[in-house]
Amino acid sequence: MAVPEDADPDFQAGAASRETCSERPVQGINAPMTNPSGLRDLSREDWLTQLGPKFYDHPKAGQTDVSVFVGRLSLVQMLYIVGGPGRKRQRRDAVRYAQVGCLQDAGFTLVEDNELVNGGRHVRIQLHGEWTEEHSRRLRYCFSSEGSYEALGGER
Amino acid sequence: MRGYIELQSGATPWQPSHDAELVETLLYNNMPIVGVVHQNDEFYLFRCVEGFADTTHVWAYTPITEAALEFLRKSKDVLWSSIDQVTDDSRLTIALATDEDGILLGMDLRKEKGVSILDNEAIISFLLRYGNQEVKKGSRAERAVRQLEDMTSPA
Numbered sequence: 001m002a003v004p005e006d007a008d009p010d011f012q013a014g015a016a017s018r019e020t021c022s023e024r025p026v027q028g029i030n031a032p033m034t035n036p037s038g039l040r041d042l043s044r045e046d047w048l049t050q051l052g053p054k055f056y057d058h059p060k061a062g063q064t065d066v067s068v069f070v071g072r073l074s075l076v077q078m079l080y081i082v083g084g085p086g087r088k089r090q091r092r093d094a095v096r097y098a099q100v101g102c103l104q105d106a107g108f109t110l111v112e113d114n115e116l117v118n119g120g121r122h123v124r125i126q127l128h129g130e131w132t133e134e135h136s137r138r139l140r141y142c143f144s145s146e147g148s149y150e151a152l153g154g155e156r
Numbered sequence: 157m158r159g160y161i162e163l164q165s166g167a168t169p170w171q172p173s174h175d176a177e178l179v180e181t182l183l184y185n186n187m188p189i190v191g192v193v194h195q196n197d198e199f200y201l202f203r204c205v206e207g208f209a210d211t212t213h214v215w216a217y218t219p220i221t222e223a224a225l226e227f228l229r230k231s232k233d234v235l236w237s238s239i240d241q242v243t244d245d246s247r248l249t250i251a252l253a254t255d256e257d258g259i260l261l262g263m264d265l266r267k268e269k270g271v272s273i274l275d276n277e278a279i280i281s282f283l284l285r286y287g288n289q290e291v292k293k294g295s296r297a298e299r300a301v302r303q304l305e306d307m308t309s310p311a
Contacts, residue, residue: 055209056186060186066186067184082234086275088310118183119233125295
């Protein structure tokens, strides 16, 4: 698998982190589980990365979910997965991060694609029912914890 | 074999005409950003070249065989190099679209241009040049061209 040079060791699996968005205790996650695809199941502490500059907080028209990728991925990693090897960084490019537990507590359902595409593991943030402004607010909240944003040259 | 996809103004990039069918999504980020559509008995690989996390996007389309489609389905983890293997740079159609308006602008690149569907810089350069020459001032297409210029300004 070809990944950028600054790829971290947890690139595929999704790195757990000391920082947490939710203070609710994690239960029943003592050891990594694997699903039938061979990929490790997500835990509440796992980070998810969303690519900007347009950070969608609701599905696009005609779509049913908001996209994130497993792991606390760098901007370079995200641009490789989604934009290809020829995609150079641009002024407005950015990524932001949220944790699985925070999104689950906010009422979202996380559906994994359970396959690697360009080394990235896509997760769909979905809702049962209508996506309201309140849901968008909750989603933004989960992506707003300290240290949850990386931009190259632009401002938040 | 016609070789170039037909694009309709206002169509969704991953369903670029009324008779086109999305048959495979290979990469998704809030919308299908790499996939295959079927139109007029041909398969066309499409790719969002720029704007995959924005409201204005650049798209590229090239014909592939059914065998290539099967190969791409099985090699998603190395999708970029797999695309490089199954495309021949000979017939490329590029387009500019927005979330709001769908496809606004499209052009076929002739064979002698030899531009790969993976060549972001060349595709954007052709589209900006074409857009600056062809679009009407004050039109939605012109606004999208200006937006693309802003998006692709260097870091």
